[in-house]
Amino acid sequence: MIDKEEVDAIIGPQTSKQARFVIDVGQKAQVPVISYSATSPSLSPTQNPFFVRIALDDSTQAKAITAIVQAYGWHEVILIYEDTEYGSDLIPYLAHEFQQVDIRVRSRFSISPNDSKFRILKKLNKVMAMQTRVIVVHMSSSFGSKFFFLAKDVAMISEGYVWIITDGLSSLLDPMGVKDIGSMQGVLGIRPYIPQSKGLKIFKRKWKSRIHSSSTKLNIFGYWAYDTIWALAKAVEMIPQESSSVNGENHHRNTSQFPVIKVSKRGKMILNGLLKTKFKGLSGDFSLVGGQLQASTFEIINVIDNEEKVIGYWTLENGLTRKPDKAKNGKSMSKYELKPPIWPGNTKDIPRGWTTPIGGKKLKIAVPHKPGFEAYLKVARDPYTKEFIITGFSHDVFxxxxxxxxxxxxxxxxxxxxxxxxxxxxxLLSYVKNQTYDAAVGDITILANRSQYVDFTLPYLQSDVSMVVKIKDDESNNMWIFLKPLSWDLWLTTGVAFVCTGLVVWILEHRINNEFRGSAHQQVGTVFWFSFSILVFAHREKIINNLSKFVLIIWIFVVLILTQSYTASLASMLTVQHLQPTIIDIDELKKNGDFVGYETGSFVKDLLVKQLDFDESKLRDYGTAEEFDKALSKGSQNGGVGAIFGARHCVELFLAKYCDKYMIVGPTYNTDGLGFAFPRGSRLVHNISRAILGVIENKSKMDAMEHKYFSHQKACQTNKRTTISSSSLGLYSFGGLFIITAVASASSLIIYFTKFLQSHWTTIQTVHHDSSFWSKISELVKHFYDQSLYPLPATNSTLQSVEALHDVENEGVDTVVTVGNVSSSNL
Incomplete structure (x- = not known):
């Protein structure tokens, strides 16, 4: 025909296999080969410049199918496809799109149209034996109807299954008979969306009344065929009339079938015109990009009561939507954008997409069983069925x-x-690693070294390692407890300060105050009495010198602070002394050479030896809370231990039982928490981790489980770590006060002795001018201490006169005239 009829364009290779052959002929003749039904992705117009596809590439539907699976939360699918070029070409694109959103292709089954009924049923039985129930089918309409008949016969079009068909089937549901479509009840499908238009309505009316009076309905391929003729006609109209059809012989030779093929001169012009043609056709806006139609919108259908109903749409811009032309902010992947479909088995309940396989094996999950900490896992045996009954917080979370x-x-x-x-x-985890068990569920601590051979889920509970020690015996009845509020250095410094302050006041008052005179014994007694009577503000001696008053004011302020601090510290000791631990930290354990306990079978032993540097010979393991109690009660010197190290969740259970005897002290050592373990690469890890987050975020459910198993812990408030420090007040805390007191006393003495020297040094030099310097100093000291040189009346009525005398003396006046009852002898 190309040679004799001068063909300028070829329309209609229906299958991809036919199109592949005809494309080769069109390439040699340089005429466009136009197909409206060869949808295989392997036929690329970019690689075959004379091939034009007025249809959608099959690969364009892969994203839409993936969006449906993702919207309903299914994580695994099975692919069943026709074992032809048409069927197999789409599968890589589907697998790629599923992989992008973490959906696993559990298995692929290819079925040839030439397979017998027995072979098809055998493959269907393999599908039934699997857990996955989401099945994507890619077949031609003729073979697909046969396949679904057999699937219905083996009860696979029933509740629990999800069937999704590609556009090769869903686009041709209308022409199928009631019997064919009746075997596909509840099936979901996608197909290109044909927007309703006035031209489409007119064409349908003409098709039904004039062209085809039967009940046969047009499908998408018919609309594309109609648009193809219009596009070709418009392209031909663009060619100048004087252009010849054929340009002589072509020098390309095909020795097998086409010895000589003439090259069309108008073929290339028709191709260029076709690629530029744009108009509004029956299938929508006609425009070719890269030699083929571009995907815009797919409609999602649901087969119900022997007919298909549209439940939603998918667009590249908006994702899933109920209206194809509705603009949205971003893509939606929510199932709520679709109308609720009717699923196989005539149910509205969304299938879970997974079920127990027929004859399949159950996962073998190991649970660690240990006595004494059964709030997390408790294993009992039913006396009648002999089956294990497992309860506990970890079990409930799982x-x-x-x-x-x-x-x-x-x-x-x-x-x-x-x-x-x-x-x-x-x-236990090593058995999970070699897949003796499929998982391990319990209070398993997530550690870096363990994650090298098993995969952990996200933690469902935080837990660290804590140290538990015995509480000190209550010392409130100790007869010497009154000494404990102050440290020994503070006691000593305070006593010295009292004596020094009394001595300073005596020096300042001795020469002018009769109450600070007397025999040597009396004066020493006065110094000590005055010093310590200030402690309770019981001193009776009247102070005359202003410098003494200054020193005394500072010291009374210091005494007030000391007494108030002492009172507060003693009161605290008498009321909270029972919170003090016998051991403060790890360093004290090592220094004392104490034995240390840990939970049998746990990772804590490695932590104690490798990280905390304990001697392994000093470690003892215990399996129950009762053993912990017995060991701590004995103490390290009597065959027990000085402290117990354990994971926080076990420690809290232990303290809940013995809250009045033990407490947590020292720092904690962090871990990643408690999780469930699976073999490396298990896909369940991701799914269960996400589910654990859902459980944790459900606060009411978590609170209910915690109350069920741990309500007794709250009474002891063991969930808060108590920080222990020394209760005795130290010298450093009051160092500033003592410095202020010392400065005040020293300053007063310097001022006093300066004035004393100014008053008496000249007299001493005059009387003892021939004596040495140290003799003069000795005389000056005698002059200061000699009471006969400064006689004072015994009564207090002359105190004001004495004060005046003191002031005069300080002014350096030698002669004083007195008036009143002060005699010259007293002066």
């Missing part, structure tokens, strides 16, 4: 997480004993 998964996880819980004569947590 079951709640499984309930949030979009698929069921059939499993069997198997106890794993932890104890002195049993296994350890690390041994």
């Amino acid at each position: 079951e709640e997480a499984l309930a949030l998964l979009p698929f069921p996880v059939p499993h069997k819980l198997i106890p794993f004993s932890i104890g002195p004569n049993a296994g350890t947590y690390d041994e």
Whole structure:
């Protein structure tokens, strides 16, 4: 035909296989090959410049199908496709899009149109034996109807299954009979969206009344075929009339089938005109990009009561939506953008997409069993069925997480004993590593070295390592407790300060105050009495000298602060002394050479030896709370231990039982918390981690579980770590006060002796001018201490006169005339 009829364009290779052959001929003849139904992605117009596809590439629907699966929260799919070029070309694109959103392609099944019924049923049985129930089918309409007949016969078009068909089937549902479509009840499908227009309505009316009077309906391929003719006609109209059709012989030779093929001169012009053609056709706006139509909108259908109903749309810009032309801010991947579909089995309940496989094995999940800490995991055996009954906080969190998964996880819980004569947590995880167990669920601490051979979920509970010690015996009845508020250096410094202050006041008052005179014994007694009577403000001696008053004011202020601090500290000791631990920190443990206990089978032993540098010979392991109590009660010197180290969740259970005997002290050592362990690479880790977040965020449910298992802990308030420090007040805390007192006393003495020297040094030099310097100093001291030189009346009525005398003396006046009852002899 190309040679004899001078063909300038070829329309209509229906299948991709036909198109591939015809494209080669069109390339040699340089005429456009136009197809409206060859949708295989392997046929690329960019690689075949004379190939024009007035249809959508199959790969464009991959994103829409992925959006549906993602919207309903399914995480695994099975792909079933026709074993032809048409069927297999889409699968890589689907797999890629699923991978982008973390949806796993559980398995792929290819079925040939030539397969017998027995072979197809055999593959369907394999699908039934799997847990995944979300199935994507990519087949031609003729083979697809046969396939769904068989799927219905084996009860796979039933409740629990999800069937999604590509546009190869969904676009041709209308022409199918009632019997064919009846086997696809509840199936979801996608197909290109055809916008309703006036021209489309007129064409449908003409099709039904004039062209085709039967009930056969047009489908998308018919609309594309109609638009193809219009586009080609418009392209031909663009060609000048004088252009010849054929340009002689072509020198390309094909020795097998086409010895000589003439090259069309108008073929290339028609191709260029076709690529530039734009108009509003039956299928919508006609415009070719890269030699083919571009995907714009897909409609999502649901087969209900032998007909398809549109439940929503998908667009590249908006994602899922109920209206195709509605603009939104960003893409939506929510199932609520779609109308609720009817699923296989005539149910509105959304399938979970996963079920227990027929004849499938349950996951073997190990749970660590240890006595004494059963709030987290408790293992009992039913006396009648002999089955294990497992309860506890960790178990409940795991079951709640499984309930949030979009698929069921059939499993069997198997106890794993932890104890002195049993296994350890690390041994349990090694069994998970070699897949003796499929997982381990319990109070398992997440550690960096453990994560090298197993995968952990996100933590469901925070837990660190704490040190527990015995509480000191109550010392409130100690007869010497009154000495404990102040440290010994503070006691000593305070006593010295009292004596020094009394001595300074005596020096300042001795020459002018009769109450500070008398025999040597009396004066020493006065100094000590005056010093310590200030402590309770019971001193009776009247102070005359202003410098003495200044010193006394400062010292009374210091005494007031000391007494108030002492009172507060003593009161605190008498009321909270029972909170004091026997051991403050790890350094004290090591210094005393105490034995240390830890929980049997836990990682704490490695922490004590490798990180805290304890001698392994000083470590003792215990398995129950009762053993912890017995060891701590004995003490390290009597066959027990000085402290217990344990994971915080176990420590809190222990303290809840013995809250009046032990307490947490010292720093804590952080871990990543408690989680569940799975073999490396397990996909359940991601799903269960996300479900754990859902459980944790459900505060009411978490509170209910915590109240169920840990309500007794709150009474003891063991969830707060008590910081212990020395209760005795030290010298450093009052150093500033003593410095102020010393400065005030020293300054007063300097001022006093300066004035004394000014008054008496001249007289001493005159009388003892031939004596040495030290003799003069000795005379000056005698002059200061000699009471006969400064006689004072015994009564207090002359105190004002004495004060005046003192002032005069300080002024250097030698002769004083007195008036009144002060005699010259007294002067």
